[in-house]
Amino acid sequence: MARQGLTRADIIEAAIELIEDEGLHSFSLRELAGRLHIKAASLYNHIKSSDELHTEIGYYAISELKKAQMAAIAGKERAEAVKSLADAYYRFGKERPEIYKVILSLPMVRNEAIHTAGFDIVDPIMTAMAGYHLTREQMMHLQRVFRSIMHGFISQEEAGCFRQFPVDVEESYRMAVRGFILLLENSEKEARA
Amino acid sequence: MARQGLTRADIIEAAIELIEDEGLHSFSLRELAGRLHIKAASLYNHIKSSDELHTEIGYYAISELKKAQMAAIAGKERAEAVKSLADAYYRFGKERPEIYKVILSLPMVRNEAIHTAGFDIVDPIMTAMAGYHLTREQMMHLQRVFRSIMHGFISQEEAGCFRQFPVDVEESYRMAVRGFILLLENSEKEARA
DNA sequence: TATTGTGCGCTAACGCCGTTAGTTTGTCAA
DNA sequence: TTGACAAACTAACGGCGTTAGCGCACAATA
Numbered sequence: 001m002a003r004q005g006l007t008r009a010d011i012i013e014a015a016i017e018l019i020e021d022e023g024l025h026s027f028s029l030r031e032l033a034g035r036l037h038i039k040a041a042s043l044y045n046h047i048k049s050s051d052e053l054h055t056e057i058g059y060y061a062i063s064e065l066k067k068a069q070m071a072a073i074a075g076k077e078r079a080e081a082v083k084s085l086a087d088a089y090y091r092f093g094k095e096r097p098e099i100y101k102v103i104l105s106l107p108m109v110r111n112e113a114i115h116t117a118g119f120d121i122v123d124p125i126m127t128a129m130a131g132y133h134l135t136r137e138q139m140m141h142l143q144r145v146f147r148s149i150m151h152g153f154i155s156q157e158e159a160g161c162f163r164q165f166p167v168d169v170e171e172s173y174r175m176a177v178r179g180f181i182l183l184l185e186n187s188e189k190e191a192r193a
Numbered sequence: 194m195a196r197q198g199l200t201r202a203d204i205i206e207a208a209i210e211l212i213e214d215e216g217l218h219s220f221s222l223r224e225l226a227g228r229l230h231i232k233a234a235s236l237y238n239h240i241k242s243s244d245e246l247h248t249e250i251g252y253y254a255i256s257e258l259k260k261a262q263m264a265a266i267a268g269k270e271r272a273e274a275v276k277s278l279a280d281a282y283y284r285f286g287k288e289r290p291e292i293y294k295v296i297l298s299l300p301m302v303r304n305e306a307i308h309t310a311g312f313d314i315v316d317p318i319m320t321a322m323a324g325y326h327l328t329r330e331q332m333m334h335l336q337r338v339f340r341s342i343m344h345g346f347i348s349q350e351e352a353g354c355f356r357q358f359p360v361d362v363e364e365s366y367r368m369a370v371r372g373f374i375l376l377l378e379n380s381e382k383e384a385r386a
Numbered sequence: 387t388a389t390t391g392t393g394c395g396c397t398a399a400c401g402c403c404g405t406t407a408g409t410t411t412g413t414c415a416a
Numbered sequence: 417t418t419g420a421c422a423a424a425c426t427a428a429c430g431g432c433g434t435t436a437g438c439g440c441a442c443a444a445t446a
Contacts, residue, residue, distance in 0.1 A: 041433095149345055176337075186375055235425070243405090
């Protein structure tokens with residue numbers, strides 16, 4: 001095969017494309033290599049392992065999500081900001097489910113670099129809540145609650161766990177967000193007291 | 194190898210044990226066979242495929258979770274019932290993380306049998322909410338919200354996503370549950386109106 | 387322009403994985 | 417006692433990630 005001077009960036013890009021096209025579950029180094037018209041073993045000239053590539057794609061996914069979220073909350077405050085943020089999150093999960101799954105499958109535990117990238121996830125939420133009169137500690141707890149609701153909802157819908165009942169999923173989603181905003185308001189009252 | 198008359202139930206039981214011991218991620222038919230002192234191919238005398246075994250373990254996991262939940266809400270009402278239910282859910286996720294992961298990894302989409310087993314998950318939640326004056330439709334939405342919060346929280350904690358801040362995870366959990374109860378009370382007011 | 391060194395892509399192979407086909411063999415019932 | 421069934425076996429296939437070692441194309445240098 002004529003040499004084509006592939007770079008590490010080319011490989012990461014192709015991997016993202018492959019995941020978006022075929023799904024994370026059927027991703028393999030051999031398939032990725034096939035798309036690039038090289039053999040699987042040749043990938044190792046650019047990456048250390050499948051895991052490392054996976055982490056790299058994780059960086060990309062997190063930065064994309066953060067970008068969408070920051071754009072969503074720009075110029076907004078309080079409930080409006082939180083709703084927009086949630087919508088951006090929800091839309092990302094629905095529109096790019098495979099990339100979203102990459103974020104979920106990141107092993108936060110061991111990888112310190114990914115761990116700090118986690119702040120990219122936290123950042124927009126903290127910003128959106130800034131308009132509420134909350135203590136810093138309350139915000140730390142509340143961002144966890146927000147992420148739990150969003151992640152839980154998206155992944156259960158994606159897994160098909162919402163099909164028991166024929167009621168509208170978007171309506172359930174709105175209730176979930178409303179619940180979080182109620183909690184924000186309630187926490188604000190507590191902080192004032 | 195001397196014949197030992199293994200049954201399908203023996204194999205499922207051993208698989209559950211193996212998953213609880215070694216983790217879902219490192220589960221394999223060859224390892225399972227090893228534990229039973231047979232060859233991997235011999236497993237196929239009892240099961241149709243790895244997927245089918247996986248589904249079978251899923252039934253077990255769901256029934257275990259339901260059992261814990263039903264016990265938790267017995268004789269309780271309203272907020273007390275919901276809190277107990279949440280605690281049982283949370284405890285299950287923390288105490289049996291690998292078995293909990295089996296539930297999460299079930300492909301609800303295709304398998305109709307598992308789909309109906311999903312009602313085992315819904316059932317305790319609906320029961321716990323029975324004391325609130327809600328419409329049936331509200332309850333269908335609210336059980337989705339409850340499951341989203343619980344699943345989201347457990348899986349993010351398990352994945353190590355809550356380590357950015359040094360605040361107590363249990364406290365975050367209590368806030369999440371409080372948020373859901375606020376939503377229940379708020380929905381009740383709406384239903385009365 | 388000729389030479390040399392770097393690094394990209396190759397082949398071959400290893401040890402895993404799930405799975406199938408075909409075979410032996412123990413056990414229980416007729 | 418014999419026959420049938422079922423439980424276990426061996427051997428093999430194609431997939432996976434990964435490693436070692438080779439050769440060739442290209443770029444920089446003399």
